[in-house]
Every structure is written in structure tokens, then in C-alpha cells.
Amino acid sequence: MALPQAIKAGLPCMNLLRMTAVPILEQLYLEERLLRSSAENWCIINHGTSLPTIVMGISGRPSELVELKPVLRDQIPVIRRFSGGGTVIIDNGTLFVSLICNKNAIPGLQPYPHPIMSWTGQLYGQVLCEFGDFHLRENDYAFNSHKFGGNAQSIIKDRWIHHTSFLWDYDARNMEYLKLPSRAPKYRSARSHVEFLCRMKDYVPSRTSFIEGTIKSLGGHFSIRPFDLDELGSLSSSLSGSTKLLTRQELEEACTSQCVAVR
Amino acid sequence: MAMASRLMWASRAASYLKISTCPRAFSTVIKDLKYADTHEWVKVDGSSATIGITDHAQDHLGDVVYVELPEVGSSVNQGKNFGAVESVKATSDVISPVSGEVVEVNTELNGSPGLVNASPYEDGWILKVKLSNNGEVNSLMDSEQYSKFCEEEDAKH
Numbered sequence: 526m527a528l529p530q531a532i533k534a535g536l537p538c539m540n541l542l543r544m545t546a547v548p549i550l551e552q553l554y555l556e557e558r559l560l561r562s563s564a565e566n567w568c569i570i571n572h573g574t575s576l577p578t579i580v581m582g583i584s585g586r587p588s589e590l591v592e593l594k595p596v597l598r599d600q601i602p603v604i605r606r607f608s609g610g611g612t613v614i615i616d617n618g619t620l621f622v623s624l625i626c627n628k629n630a631i632p633g634l635q636p637y638p639h640p641i642m643s644w645t646g647q648l649y650g651q652v653l654c655e656f657g658d659f660h661l662r663e664n665d666y667a668f669n670s671h672k673f674g675g676n677a678q679s680i681i682k683d684r685w686i687h688h689t690s691f692l693w694d695y696d697a698r699n700m701e702y703l704k705l706p707s708r709a710p711k712y713r714s715a716r717s718h719v720e721f722l723c724r725m726k727d728y729v730p731s732r733t734s735f736i737e738g739t740i741k742s743l744g745g746h747f748s749i750r751p752f753d754l755d756e757l758g759s760l761s762s763s764l765s766g767s768t769k770l771l772t773r774q775e776l777e778e779a780c781t782s783q784c785v786a787v788r
Numbered sequence: 789m790a791m792a793s794r795l796m797w798a799s800r801a802a803s804y805l806k807i808s809t810c811p812r813a814f815s816t817v818i819k820d821l822k823y824a825d826t827h828e829w830v831k832v833d834g835s836s837a838t839i840g841i842t843d844h845a846q847d848h849l850g851d852v853v854y855v856e857l858p859e860v861g862s863s864v865n866q867g868k869n870f871g872a873v874e875s876v877k878a879t880s881d882v883i884s885p886v887s888g889e890v891v892e893v894n895t896e897l898n899g900s901p902g903l904v905n906a907s908p909y910e911d912g913w914i915l916k917v918k919l920s921n922n923g924e925v926n927s928l929m930d931s932e933q934y935s936k937f938c939e940e941e942d943a944k945h
Contacts, residue, residue, distance in 0.1 A: 583872070583879050584854035609854075610877040635945045637848040638878035664877045678878035681869065682826060708853070 537630050539566040539747035541740065544754060549574040549615055550604055550770055552623075555757075557607045557766040560625050560679060560686045567625040567752075568743060569688075570736060573617035577699050579603045580690075582610040582677060583767060586779070589707065593780035596702050603776060607767035608688065610664075610677030614702055618694030620725070620732060622739060625686045631746055636685050638678055645676070645687050648746075652738035657728040663710040666691075670712055671723035693725045693732055815844040815938055818909050822925055823934035824885035829909065832925055837886055840913040841873065841904060844938045849875040852904040855897040855914065862890050864917055866924050871914070873904065886924050888917035 544552070552571050559567050578601065581590055585605055590612045596603065601614075615621075624645070628636040634644055646661030653659040657668035666674030666689070674691045700718035713721050729735050740749060821829045827845035831838045846852065854874035864870040869881035870890075893915045897903060904912040919925075929937060 582874070582877075583856070584874050607879065608877075609874040609879040633945050635848070635941075638850055638875055638880075639848075640945070642877070676877055680878055680880040682881060682883055 536746065536748045537566055537627070539568055539626075539630075539743060539749055540752040541749050542567060542569045542752045542754060542757075544569070544571040546573050546575050546617065547571050548576070549578050549580060549621075550602070550768070552621060553580075553604065553606050553768040554766065556623055556625065556686060556688065557679075557768055560681060560684055561766070563625070564627070566627060566630050566747060567623070568740075568747075568749070569621070569623040569625070570739075571621040572732065573619060574615055574621075575617070577601060577614060577616040577696070577702075579612065579614050579702060581605050581612045583607060584609070585612055587771065587776060588779040588783040590704055591779075592702050592704060593776060593783055597773070597776055597780060599702075601702055603771045605767075605769050605771060606677070608677035608679040608686065611675065611706055611708070612703060613675050613690050614695075614699045615690055616696060616699060618692065618696070618724075620691040620693045620735070621688065622691065622736075623686060623688035624743075626684065628683050628685065636680055638680070641678060641680075641685060641687050642676065645689075648742050649674070649739065651742045652735060653729070656730075662712045665710060667712075668723055668728055672713075672721055673723050673725050673728075691725055691735075692722060693735075695722070695724065815842070815847055816909070817843070817931045817935050817938075819931045821909070822885070822928035822930065823937075824883065824928055825937060826883040826885075828883060828885045830885045830925065830928065832919070832922070835919050835922065836891070836916060837888065837919055837925075838913050838916050839885060840908055841882060842934075843908045846905045846908045846912070849873060849878070849880055851875055852901045855894075855901050855904060857893040857895070857897065858890050858915060860890050860893060863920075864888060864890060864915075866921075866927075874901075882914065884917075885928055886917065886919055887921055888919045890915055891918050892916040 556569060579591055587593060587603055591603060631644065634640055642664055649666060650659050660667045664676055665672040674689050676687065676689050678685060678687050697719050743749060821831050823829050827842045829840055829842050852873050852875050856872040858870045864884035864887060866884060866887045868884060870884045871882045872879045873882055894913050
């Protein structure tokens, strides 16, 4: 057996699940299920999502984070996900990469927010440093001081997930559905969404080059095993987890409280 | 010299206050509490117990911005998650060190989640339970065992 293969044989296995345009709600249900019910390591890649959708973190309040009148008018779905972090609006220009790992999968990595964030920064830095001035800025991936990747995590007893929404491209008009967050990283310096963000496609030659580079970078830590969505069976069904699509009634009530607060 | 004097003073003060310190990690451990290997503490008072997360945990999590509290009247089970703490970008499960019925939750954490960071063993308590099995406490670590556990865990990484 050639030496590189022998080295791979000593690495923990990571299942690689590639999807295209799977709705983000389904993706989040799947991830929550895999985090809590599977004992394996996973990398989930989803190219885009079918509808523009707002996704808040676990403690997100729509009245504080979302411009509710246009959201209700245009029937934009609003989801509260199971992981922490901020609010994003995603669409078919968004690229999702999620890593679900057992806490001992990466030798020497403590299963806490900062070490995990730092490790992923190194992982993606290996892929992206040749395309631009890549940085892990506080908890965001950025070229220079322009964010293109937002992160969130959920850490349970023996496992963790770190998932990222990468702005391969985005529709600037969609940013108008989001308020400027009260809790923002210092490096944002009160910039508007458009001034703060950048598009990966302006730096990276193709989605394929980024994805293949990421898989190669992961291959330094895991033995990657391609996995088909059909193989998931019962794991792909939804469960009564924390991820929730907010109802129209909930959004209307939030809108009312938003209007009262303004008065 | 100044540092040695400060450390000696701190050690004497800590002893008086029944606090032990891990100089390397600078995490505080309270002597009369019991501890789980998932970094929760429990203070037993007869058939009741108060539960929170340790100084080691809050230090590693970062600034807490939200605490998901269980419902009063719900059950918690030893080793199972009952809620979560959000710090910046991450939610982290809180695992119950004992089993019982939730009789009170710290609603102050709704408006001031940072109490978990500022006062993890006092104002930052998370819930109180009526114990269903007092014997479970015997499987938890005392303060010395927990201090050593934290040092060993941090040394591995």
C-alpha cells in the first residue's frame, strides 16, 4: 500500500454529503438530526437554496433583527435555527458548508467555540489564501475587512457542528429585509450591509475550485467518504428539534410589537 | 516578589472564602459544591439542589448572550441536556448533573445572561430541582477532583 493511503487509513472517517438547492429548512433539520442522532463525522455541502430565506440564531427576535413589514408583504420565510449566532438572508447565491464532528475527531482541539472557530479559520485559510487577503475576523471569514462567510455553532455533550453560509453571490436588494444588528463585530465599524460584505465570486475562480479545495483541506484531517442523500434513510426525516419556521401569526405579532416600540 | 505576595494573599483569601483557585487556568472552584465532567456544578440542600455552570465553563464559552431555561415542572435527568447557553456564535448544551423536577429557574438570566460569566456560582445559577435520587450526587466530583480534572483537560490541548 502506498504511504499516503496508509496515512489516510489512520484518520477518522468523514461522510461527505453534497446537495444542490435543498431548502435551508430541510438542511437545518437534517443537520440537527445528524448532530444529535449520528455518531459519525459529516461534511454537508449545499449549493444555494430555492427561496430567499431569513435565518436567525437560536435567540433571534424578529422584531429586533428583521424589517417585518416588507418581509410580511413579500412573504419571505423566517427561520430560527438551532445554533447560535446572527441573522442572514440566504438565496440561490449562497453556498453552505457544515462540519459535524465528534469531540475527539481532531487531536488537540478543545470542543469550545473559540478553538473550533480558529481551527476552521485555518482550514479555509489553506483554501482561500491564494485568492485574496483571507482573515478570520472575530467570528467571520473575510477578505481584507469584507465579510463573505458567516458562522454558527452548536456544541453538545460529545459532538459539535460548525456551519457556514458563504456569500458566493448575493442580491443586494435582499439585504433591505434585515435591520442593522445591535450586536455586531467591532471590525464592522457601523458599515451598511453592502459596505460590509463582499462576494466570493469576485475573488475565487469558481465554486468548484473552492469546494474541491475545501474537501482537499479536510482530507488532511479525515478520510473522506462520499455519501448519498438516499443512504440517509430515517436520518433525513424531520424531528422535533429546535429549528423552527416562524408562522405568519408570529411575524405579525412581532411586527405589532415593532410598531409599538417605534411609537 | 510583588507577584508572590499577591499570590500568597489570594491564597489566604481564597482559603477563608472556601474558594480554591487553579493558578494555571485561573478558574475558580467552590469547595462545598459537587461537579460533573461536563462542567456543571450542583449545590445540594437536603432534597433540593441548585445547578449552574462552572467558572471553567463560562471562561471557555465566552460572553453569554442568552440562556435557554427549562420549564418549571419539567423533569431533568442526570447526564441529559436540559437547556442551552448561547455565547456569541455558539449554543452549548447544559447537561444536568442530577435527576429531578425543576422547581425554579433563574429568570434574571433572561434580561442579564452575563450573570453566568460574572457570577457563575451565585447570581448566575440556572435552575433549582427537587432531587429524585440523592444517591446520584455520589457519582459527581468534589472540588479537588474537579480542579484536577480541569487541569488535565486543559493540558491535553
